[in-house]
Amino acid sequence: MRVELENLSKAWDGVVGADRITLDIADGEFVAFLGPSGCGKTTTLLMVAGIYKPSGGTIKFDGHVVNEVAPKDRGIGMVFQSYALYPHMTVFGNISYPLRIQKVNKTEIKERVQKVADMMGIGDLLDRKIVQLSGGQQQRVSLGRALVKEPQLLLFDEPLSNLDARLRLTMRGEIKRLQEEMGITAIYVTHDQVEAMTMADRIAVMSGGVLQAYDVPTDLYEHPKTQFVAGFVGNPPMNFFDVEIVAMDGEFRAKSGSIDLALPRDRAEKAAAAGKDKLIMGVRPEDIYLVDDAEPAAPGRTLTAAIEVVEPLGREDLLGVTVNDVEMRVLVDKTKGAAVGDNVDLVFDMSSVQFFDPETEQSVLWT
Amino acid sequence: MTEKQLSATEQLMEQEADSLARAAIGAPKQPRSSLGRRVRSTVSAYGFLLPAIALVITFFIIPGILLIILSFTNLSSANFTEPWEFIGFANFERLFTDPFFPKILRNTVFYVFTTLIFFNLGLALVLALVTTNIPRRRGFFFRLVWLLPRLTPSVVYILMWKRIGSADPFGIYNQFMPEVLGASGGNLFLGGAPWAFVILTNGFVGASFGMIIFTSALMSIPEDLITAAKVDGASTWRIIRDIKLPLIKWPLLFIATYQTLSLLTSFEYILLLTEGGPGLFTTEVWALTAYKRAFSSYFGNSQWAFGATWAIVLVAVALVMAVLYVKIFKFNELVEEPRIENL
Known part of the structure; x- marks a missing residue:
């Protein structure tokens, strides 16, 4: 799915969360929103998801304006830093929830959940309760729940920030591989420039609600257009x-x-x-x-x-x-x-x- | 908590009490004989517990025992000057053979569960859901308004309801909207709709407790979960049904249990509003009967012992209810610790 943001803005009582963000994401592209906390990356993501209503500008999916479309009708899957799993449901209950809402028939639900769970390597954990899982397993369930409804756009909100360093490295590769295999357009919010550099096709660097730069990782590193980008991309900083x-x-x-x-x-x-x-x-x-x-x-x-x-x-x-x-x-x-x-x-x-x-x-x- | 953890906690408390006592008397920290140490720590631990124990014994245990003893006697204001005597289970027989006992029982069950389901749980839940879904300040304001009846003295609160339901031309309802219920113009709480008034007066106050508890429970649900559910395609109703209600299960069960017991023993609004009327025992509930038998008889005879019997049986019923709730709602499972496994 092609995504276009035009002058997308969000403000609450004079506090600007996102200021005239304009960018386009090609079908199947993996784009990272990179910036420090409070830079507007999550705000922008939540507007794309339909959770926040934009104060100005438009969001287009495949050329259609979706500003007024409810989250459930946007064809999106979302993965959260907190995993946001339903603690009172089993793994199966969590992954199958989007399908149960769509009233998919039971045998098909079983098949699709099993398929996604196997793909995520949690096929044998379907009967478990969420509290019985480790952080890495929980994030896989969360990813499975996002993928099971075969979304056209995957949204990641700092999905790896709660995992330990080693697991983060593995999951990084895994998410990238899955996204490439399935060819789903993805937006990945992170404050970790290594994640952004290694995973993304293009990176949107944001600061203070403003889009600072939108470019392929090597160009951001070699040809930074602002001092902020030069200082933020690259570790240790310039x-x-x-x-x-x-x-x-x-x-x-x-x-x-x-x-x-x-x-x-x-x-x-x-x-x-x-x-x-x-x-x-x-x-x-x-x-x-x-x-x-x-x-x-x-x-x-x-x-x-x-x-x-x-x-x-x-x-x-x-x-x-x-x-x-x-x-x-x-x-x-x-x-x-x-x-x-x-x-x-x-x-x-x-x-x-x-x-x-x-x-x-x-x-x-x-x- | 398991036994093992309990004993560990006890040990910790003992150590703490011990070191507290040392600090209090400025004693140096040095090893002592284990017997002396044990005695000291036990004494200081009980020392700290003493005020609470004294209060519980004086105001709960002793009155409870007195009440049980009382229920087996014939003590009343009629024979107050003569020596009273034990009369065995006579009071209990009298209670269960009372011609109005079935009616009072039915009234109590109806009153408790109608108020509980529609107000203390139902309205409380609606209020909590609504006030957490509107802007924060407005939600706070509305919850504050709903708390006002609880902050109002009972007598003033009931006087206001009486003013609403009074007969023409005084009653607010009869003056302004008689066509809504097609009222006769007469007194509503003693005429047209006594039960409605009894349940409304209790429910409006009762709902605020659940509202506060449910609100805090709802607000503690992580925002991400609601976002996730929205993205998963859930409507507002499905979010409430599938996510919010299951996640506030514990407060819901707690309020159901607590309010059942509290409604069983509440009677002051009914006393002030209808005194159990109109007519014979129309809105009389168990706790009100106990009060009336003990302190306010038509014939000027306060049957303290018989009143105590009503109260004791009510406590027994409440205890049974409490045990049932704990069993049915599987409270012990709810507080069970999660088993977390790591990779």
């Missing part, structure tokens, strides 16, 4: 600092206090063309290295920093450093044995540097 762009000896440099870094020509020219005195420069923690044989110090791309925090992540260490008064996060190989209090030389890979207008927070590189 480092930002105010710089001036200075042309010197036919070379562009980013300067601020003791920071003095040479810039790649293509990006620097675009940044300089913005004609601003100051710009916000963004460098990802993974584009900064400790000086060693593989990354030798070189003029114009090396700065000295003091290590404030070392967070071991297992495969690598996340360093919190200061260059003069500017704080930065740096992701380095842990074998380099960095310790708190050390002064180290950092090499900056400036090939994917980002620049934003300090007033509008829009990218000056990508529009």
